[in-house]
Structure formats: structure tokens, C-alpha cells
Amino acid sequence: MDARSKTPPTSITEVTLDVLEDTLSFYIRTMNIAVSRDLDDKLEGLDVAKGTGKITTLLLVDSHPGIRPSIIAELILRDRSATGRLMEQMEDHGLITRRQSSTDSRVQELYITEKGAALAARIRPLVTEQSRDFFKFISPEEQQQLMDILKRAYRRIVGLP
Template sequence: MNRTQRYRLHQSLGYHLSLVARMQERRLDDWLRPLGLTRITWCILLAVENEGLARPSAIADFVGIDRTATSRALRQMEEAGLITRCSASTDRRMTDVTLSDKGRELVKEGTPLAEENNRLIAEKLSGADKQQLEQLLLKMLKGEELALKKL
């Protein structure tokens, strides 16, 4: 790198990616908060309800957070009455997660909010632009560690 050249934060790809991600995250957080949800708890609800995942390790992998963060979130969600945890029927050492009626209701209430949040971002791009952006983002993720310590 040329020592005389200055790093221009506002001209960097990473900065722009971060801005778009934070904008989307902040709006979703703001919309989920009245439901008593965070992005993490929202993602866990989706993992269980929409993806059929029951094991905490599978949920952690799906959400992209470590096992400790998943365990903490599941404990809070259980205390809030959103999920139940019980020993797996096939192996008592394993835990299965299921949604409560309250958890399922929150998925129904939160889905239009998440869809609208995605629509607000996507409407700025043409169909071809969206497809190209998705391909480029997947290319950028290739070979990267996807589990995030904080989401």
C-alpha cells in the first residue's frame, strides 16, 4: 500500500455495506421491539417455525450465532413464554425446542414487518440488480466464518 495515499472511509466498500446492513437492522429492530422481540429472537422463532429446526445447535447454525448466545436467547425466550424446551424423545441428553402459541402468534405478527423491511430495500433495485447483488454478496461470503458472536 502506498504510504502517501490516505484511506477514505466514506469511499470504501465495507463502509457502504455496513451502512446498508445497519439501516436494515435498525429498522427491523425498531419494528420488532413493540412485539417484545429482537433480531436474534425473531431469527430463532423463524428457525423453529418456518424451518422446522428443534435442536439448539441447528438453530445456532441457521441463525449464525454461537451456541452460548443461542442458549442465552432460548432461556430468555422460554422465560417470556415464546418457546418450550424438553428432552428429545430419541435421546434424553438432547433438547428439543418448540414454539408456544404465543411464539407462533409473534411469527404471524412479525412476518409482515420483516417483509416490508425487505421490500423497502429491494424496491430500490431492478430485478437484475437484485439478482446480481445477491450473487456478489454470496461470492464475498465464500470462505468466511459465518458464525457471528454478536448479531
């Protein structure tokens, strides 16, 4: 059988997504676009909007003073070069500071600034709320299911127990 249609579709309701209809990675990828766009809107103008990594970095540095860029790199799934540029950008914005470690001069220690701490405090509720609101039409039980499974996947991929 062939799913090919005879006349061109004139509305999205006449379209099927071919094999993507049942492909989990397709939904992850498209939902990422939607949820990231919504998050950017909610954080507009806030110095951590746009792109993945800024929020995680800010919260990690705030919660773990002295954390190293290479650890953040592993957790946000970026390489060291991308992470380095991210740190530089956040330092330029006055959110974090970088210090050379006294015990191993190759490594840097990251510390939050006052401005960074204030921003962290401000975005924590926003980030939580955005996720909850965005998935509002999915029941809390299913949201939890979804998160449990994805959390397991994430932890496995970054190498957490």
C-alpha cells in the same frame, strides 16, 4: 499523491472515505447498522425486536418443530452459549418451549407455543416488507442480484450446499 486536504471539511460532501470508498466490507457493515435500525423500528414492541437471531429462531422453531439449539446456532452464526441465552429469553417470553430429547438426553427439542406461532404469523409479512421497502430505491433486478450473491456467500459460510 496525497488525498490530504488543506482546510478542514465543513460538510460530509467534502469528504472522501479513503480506501473504504472501495471496500465491500465497509458497506456491508454500515448498511447493517442502517437496515437493523430500520427493522427495529418496524418491529417496535414486538418481542423479537433488537438484535439478530430472535426472528430467525422464531421462524425456524415454527417451521421445524423439535429443532435443536445447536442447529440454530450454526445458522445464525452464534456460539452455543449465546444461542442458549437467546432460547432462554424466548422461553421466558412464552414464545417457545424446551424439551429434553428422549433419544439423546444431551439435546433439547424446541417447540413453538401458541403465542409464538401467532407472532411468527404476524412478523412474516413485516420482515419481508421491511426488506423490500428499505431497498426500494434499488431496482428489483438489482435487489435480486444482490440477494443471489449474498445468499451464495451466506450458504458457503454456514456450510450449506
